[in-house]
Amino acid sequence: MDRMMTLARSIALLGLGAVFGGCAAKQPPPVQHYALGMSRADYRDYTGSKASPCDAEPRWFAEELTAVNGLLARFVKETEQAEDAQAQEHPQHLALLEEGLRTLPPVLKVHENNLRALTTCGFRRTGAFPDLAQRGTALLAEAQGRMALAPRIQAAAALREAQRQWREEGPAREAKARETWCPKPSQVGQPDLYFARQSPEGHTEWLFCDGHVVEKTGDAEPALLSPEGLTKAERRRVQPKKYLDAARAYPTEEMDRQPTAATLQAPAAPGSGSAAGTAN
Known part of the structure; x- marks a missing residue:
């Protein structure tokens, strides 16, 4: 009799274990917290956890889709001036786009998977789900499109910054070249070329x-300009042809020029913009 009761108890415990195990298997994935700029969203990665949102509490799932849709809507709105360098909010929009480029792709993938999974749920046509699905699909496409533009926008911003630095640092480059290449004291009539630059x-x-x-x-011919205050004796020592020949012989690739998209990607030439030349 005792043996039968023990066997019955064991069977009952096994049954309860199976029931609780089945319940545990249907537990929703953990909530993930995401922040982008001033936006926040909580969501669950059902596909990554091998679960289905169709088994989740519909109200929770709707709240998650709403949160991510809202975050994407704000991201799209607050990055629309990232490409316009003259826009008042360009710096903030560019910064948010760069942040999104670093952190947003996994969230976009989860949202895409969740929207796709929603189409298989029995509650997909109830409540707010039709609007959430339609809006989510549109926002997903907009956000992905904005992200696709990000590398080009970043490259343009980097080029503008390089050109700004080139303009600001021009006097320092010229002074360094003079210090490096010019004899002390310099002699009038000796065509020691120390720096060449070309404007945009x-x-x-x-x-x-x-x-x-x-x-x-x-396309005009080069012309020699003499400094003011030369004496007659100094003027007699100046031979214009030597200066013009030195200018023509100066390596084009070493000329100090404003950076372009092509030169920004290429390695800088050694001694660019500061090579000396002397015509004999």
């Missing part, structure tokens, strides 16, 4: 240690 508009200048400058604009 195509105006080129070759600078010489004795104060002479060769200038060229567009």
Whole structure:
């Protein structure tokens, strides 16, 4: 009799274990917390946890979809000026886009999977789910499109910053080249070329240690400009052809130019913008 009662108790415990095990298997995935800028969203990765949102509490699932939809809507709105460098909120929009580029892709993937899984749920046509699905699909496409533009927008921003630095640091580059290449003291009539630069508009200048400058604009012939205050004896020592020849011989690749998209990606030439040259 005792043996039969023990057997019955064991069977009952096994049955309860199976029931509780089945319940545990249907527990929803853990909530994940995500922040982007000032937005927050809680969601669950059903696909990654090998679960189905169709087995979840519909109200919870609707709240999760609503939260992610809201975050994506704000992301799309607050990055729309990221490509317009003149826009007032460009810096903030660009920063948010860059943050999204780093952290948003996994959330987009989960949201895409959850929206796809929703189409198989029995409650998909009830309550707010039709609107959530339609809006979520549209926002997902907009966010993915904005993310696809991000590398191009980042490259343009990096180029603008490089060009700004080039303009600001121009005097320092020129001074360093003079310090490096010019003899002390410099001699008038000795065409020691220490620096050459070209403006974005195509105006080129070759600078010489004795104060002479060769200038060229567009297709015009280069011209030699003498510094003020030269004596008659100093003027007699100046041979324009030597200065013009030195300018023509200056390596084009070493000329100081505003960065472009192509040059920003290429390795910088050694000694760019500060090579010396002397015409004999």
